[in-house]
Amino acid sequence: MLQPIASVRVVDVVRDRLRSAILSGDIAPGSRLSVPELARQLGVSRSPVREAVLLLVGEGLAVEQSRRGVEVARLELTDVLELYDLRTNLEGLAARLAAERMTSSDLAALRGVLDAQGAAAVGDARSFRELDHRFHEIVSQTCGNTRLARHAALLAREMRLAGPLMVNEPWHLKQSHQEHRAIEHALRQRDGPAAENAMRVHLSRVCQSVRHHNS
Amino acid sequence: MLQPIASVRVVDVVRDRLRSAILSGDIAPGSRLSVPELARQLGVSRSPVREAVLLLVGEGLAVEQSRRGVEVARLELTDVLELYDLRTNLEGLAARLAAERMTSSDLAALRGVLDAQGAAAVGDARSFRELDHRFHEIVSQTCGNTRLARHAALLAREMRLAGPLMVNEPWHLKQSHQEHRAIEHALRQRDGPAAENAMRVHLSRVCQSVRHHNS
DNA sequence: TTTCTGCATTCTGCATGTAACACTTTTCCT
DNA sequence: AGGAAAAGTGTTACATGCAGAATGCAGAAA
Numbered sequence: 001m002l003q004p005i006a007s008v009r010v011v012d013v014v015r016d017r018l019r020s021a022i023l024s025g026d027i028a029p030g031s032r033l034s035v036p037e038l039a040r041q042l043g044v045s046r047s048p049v050r051e052a053v054l055l056l057v058g059e060g061l062a063v064e065q066s067r068r069g070v071e072v073a074r075l076e077l078t079d080v081l082e083l084y085d086l087r088t089n090l091e092g093l094a095a096r097l098a099a100e101r102m103t104s105s106d107l108a109a110l111r112g113v114l115d116a117q118g119a120a121a122v123g124d125a126r127s128f129r130e131l132d133h134r135f136h137e138i139v140s141q142t143c144g145n146t147r148l149a150r151h152a153a154l155l156a157r158e159m160r161l162a163g164p165l166m167v168n169e170p171w172h173l174k175q176s177h178q179e180h181r182a183i184e185h186a187l188r189q190r191d192g193p194a195a196e197n198a199m200r201v202h203l204s205r206v207c208q209s210v211r212h213h214n215s
Numbered sequence: 216m217l218q219p220i221a222s223v224r225v226v227d228v229v230r231d232r233l234r235s236a237i238l239s240g241d242i243a244p245g246s247r248l249s250v251p252e253l254a255r256q257l258g259v260s261r262s263p264v265r266e267a268v269l270l271l272v273g274e275g276l277a278v279e280q281s282r283r284g285v286e287v288a289r290l291e292l293t294d295v296l297e298l299y300d301l302r303t304n305l306e307g308l309a310a311r312l313a314a315e316r317m318t319s320s321d322l323a324a325l326r327g328v329l330d331a332q333g334a335a336a337v338g339d340a341r342s343f344r345e346l347d348h349r350f351h352e353i354v355s356q357t358c359g360n361t362r363l364a365r366h367a368a369l370l371a372r373e374m375r376l377a378g379p380l381m382v383n384e385p386w387h388l389k390q391s392h393q394e395h396r397a398i399e400h401a402l403r404q405r406d407g408p409a410a411e412n413a414m415r416v417h418l419s420r421v422c423q424s425v426r427h428h429n430s
Numbered sequence: 431t432t433t434c435t436g437c438a439t440t441c442t443g444c445a446t447g448t449a450a451c452a453c454t455t456t457t458c459c460t
Numbered sequence: 461a462g463g464a465a466a467a468g469t470g471t472t473a474c475a476t477g478c479a480g481a482a483t484g485c486a487g488a489a490a
Contacts, residue, residue, distance in 0.1 A: 045475040058273035260445040
């Protein structure tokens with residue numbers, strides 16, 4: 001059974017590259033996304049770059065200003081709180097649904113991420129965040145509701161623009177890790193309501209931490 | 216104090232026109248969206264049309280097929296159920312938040328919509344649906360969470376593609392109308408939890424009706 | 431020193447050119 | 461007639477052209 005060959009479109013490559021650059025911080029929030037400049041740097045014409053930039057606007061990672069081009073979105077504290085409110089609900093629902101649908105390989109992947117996170121928790125905030133995203137991504141993507149998965153992914157990605165607003169103290173990361181363990185435990189028990197509750201507790205608590213850390 | 220001049224971009228006009236045509240059914244689900252053809256019909260060049268079509272894909276109203284262009288999204292029953300699950304949660308949250316933030320003019324607008332809906336309820340399913348959208352839109356847009364408002368709007372719009380899957384029996388519309396009244400009552404009392412509960416009851420019940428109507 | 435003016439540069443937004451590909455119809459050969 | 465090849469039609473995806481608008485800056489004016 002041969003897989004159909006997926007034609008690689010330039011616009012997709014450009015979009016992925018720009019998204020990675022934005023999420024990794026290589027292109028800082030507030031930076032202008034000049035289409036001709038990016039086209040020169042990437043060695044392609046302006047058309048696919050323009051379309052990729054438009055798609056990023058649709059994803060919420062960039063904002064357009066009337067006639068003044070597009071710049072990488074800048075998140076204020078209120079934006080982050082908004083995002084946590086939404087994620088609390090969406091990912092809570094996702095966790096409840098995922099509890100009944102996760103395969104044993106999904107659960108194994110989840111545990112692998114948590115083990116790696118436990119090892120990274122001391123000091124390496126960057127690795128910790130990466131594994132945090134993987135954890136939440138696995139839960140969202142296995143919930144069985146494709147639209148929920150898509151919207152949760154959009155919100156989780158958008159939140160990665162928050163950078164300096166996030167709390168990186170070791171004790172806080174440790175706390176998150178323990179809450180992740182609780183979520184995983186509920187998922188492993190196939191206890192949907194408990195998983196939802198644990199996810200909501202986790203994200204609400206992080207939201208509160210962020211709020212108090214920036215005031 | 217002069218208002219800044221909002222430049223009207225062709226791409227925005229095209230996007231709005233295409234979206235209206237899709238949501239009104241003028242362009243049926245499954246129809247191919249040929250960029251050159253649409254450009255001819257609209258009397259503009261292909262560039263803004265191509266971008267508008269891409270934006271509609273981003274909104275979930277159209278889907279791209281590899282190398283075979285874009286067509287208007289076709290919703291199966293499972294898609295509609297997915298959407299209701301999501302809307303139940305998102306709009307439930309929106310209702311709770313809106314209860315504390317709606318102004319008296321918002322409440323007046325809501326009541327106006329409900330009164331019009333009460334008059335239209337008998338027989339005119341098309342008007343009823345239009346007012347239903349207005350009702351949910353007002354609640355979502357007044358919740359104070361811009362991202363919640365945006366995502367709720369996207370989901371509500373996407374659901375309008377469901378067409379023949381929806382339940383249009385008069386008694387069902389009447390039931391929806393009464394549930395809308397209950398939601399509005401809770402909002403007017405500024406009772407967030409009650410509003411959330413009423414919204415969830417409403418959307419869950421509609422979801423069940425749709426499920427049983429198509430099986 | 432500060433503010434304004436005019437020019438040069440760059441960008442945005444739309445139009446158009448074009449190669450590669452997909453689908454349809456016609457034609458040609460058996 | 462039946463089936464394959466080939467031409468024709470239409471599209472996608474990318475490249476490029478270009479007018480108008482925004483931005484930055486040097487130099488003049490207050």
